[in-house]
Amino acid sequence: MTTADSHNGRRLTARGAKTRTRIVTAASDLMYVKGVRATTLDDVLAASGVSKSQLYHHFDGKDALVRAVIDHVGERVIEREREALGHVSTIRGLRRWRDALVQNNALRHGAYGCALGSLASEVSDHDALARQALSRLFTEWQGLLAGVLRRLQDGGGLAPEASADQLATGLIAALQGGYMLAQTARDVTPMATALDMALAHIESLSKG
Amino acid sequence: MRTHFAEVLARENACLAGVTDGAKLAGWRRRVVEELMTPRSPYVFALRQTGDGAERADFLDRWRELIAETLDRLLQSGATGGTHCSSGQAARRADADPHKTAVLILAALHGGSTLSRIAKDPWPLNAALDLALAPFTATEDNSPARTVMSSPIGNMSP
Missing domain, CATH: 1.10.357.10 (Tetracycline Repressor, domain 2)
Incomplete structure (x- = not known):
């Protein structure tokens, strides 16, 4: 895989990349419909179906996720x-x-x-x-x-x-x-x- | 939010009423640009996409009407632009639609200020207003969009 993780530059495994894409896609949809401010990390967890630890493995917090959405x-x-x-x-x-x-x-x-x-x-x-x-x-x-x-x-x-x-x-x-x-x-x-x-x-x- | 909307409308009502020629229109534009480049200005809060949708819609309708009335008045009096305009410009101005132009001006203020905010530079907002106000301004004015400014508020004076 060639995808680099946003905050630590690590190479992702195919499964890691897939999880990351799922998180970013769900966050993009939510932020488009609800707005950035109104979208919480809990919303993203619920919509993407990933666990909290998986999300924090890829993103430090909401700011990092917003940048990935951009x-x-x-x-x-x-x-x-x-x-x-x-x-x-x-x-x-x-x-x-x-x-x-x-x-x-x-x-x-x-x-x-x-x-x-x-x-x-x-x-x-x-x-x-x-x-x-x-x-x-x-x-x-x-x-x-x-x-x-x-x-x-x-x-x-x-x-x-x-x-x-x-x-x-x-x-x-x-x-x-x-x-x-x-x-x-x-x-x-x-x-x-x-x-x-x-x-x-x-x-x-x-x-x- | 109501206070920002009311504040902007009160100021716009007063300022636009005094716009009787192209030079005063340019003065109005400089002042609005300055407001929109000032982080805590009521103009910035009023144009942000938050708060009550119906109230925002009402605010935008009323501001648009104020701008359209001003443009209509300028057209009626024939006092637009500078003294040096080509016959082409004069012809365009004659069939300029104040209501549709007011929609473009409002869009330019909205979209231009968003672009200027992320760029931290008044250039995009000025480029947007140059385009929107073109039928009502002479080409000879020293268009601020062509002036590179280093600070967000730049060297604009009210």
Whole structure:
């Protein structure tokens, strides 16, 4: 096995890795639905079916578990976004990306929001490691969108003087804020509106 | 939580009422950014995803309406942006929708402050607001998002 344990760098046996994955998966689901603060280690024990000693074998405590959840959720989200955005080079492609995100969120009336964004809005100011990990993940996501915008510029679909990084960050913020507004309103409409307005602005920059 | 919501709405009510041109809108934005980068500001507590959902929803609706009214007023008076704007910008502003723009501004404040909090840098929040406020500001303003700042509050003054 190549999986390294998060806090001591030990190699895990196949069974150890499986247990660890079970814990992290259960914790990710619970934190997505209930929130980070409301999820207790007892909840995770109950949902994953592992023993307390097994959990403490892998994680020092809740902070360590939260960091593992950030890695797990981040990897999934970035993989999804890389697949969705990796080859997009048109405004139409960006709108398809928007449609998929909005439609997926509409299935649950926006109730849970973005798994990574929820972690970001809940992570404690005191946990610098968790904060930095989230910051890196969002920078990576922003980089994927900036890549799309640069390809748009290459194809003449966006003014060359527009800052791809700044627009990409603005677009991610609109998306994340949209998720949060949808979550509060239990309605996906504000998320759709925020993304449409942000994309309309980006599109307007191609027309000078 | 009620106190944070009420506090922010009272301040926003007063500040947005005084926004009569693009420069004052930029002043409003600088002040809100500063609040959102100040850890114990009522603005930070009000935008956090905790507390009563119905109360939060009501708070966000009312803030959005205040912003939309302000934008609508700016459009009616024709007093947006600076003096140097291209005809393209003027045309876009003419068909800018204050209500939809207000939704984007609220999303930008929400999402941008989350990104800025984890990055400990006002840059993402400023980038978000630059995008959201674009139809209402001139390109010539020295956009704070392009200024690298080392401290969370940076060198912004109210």
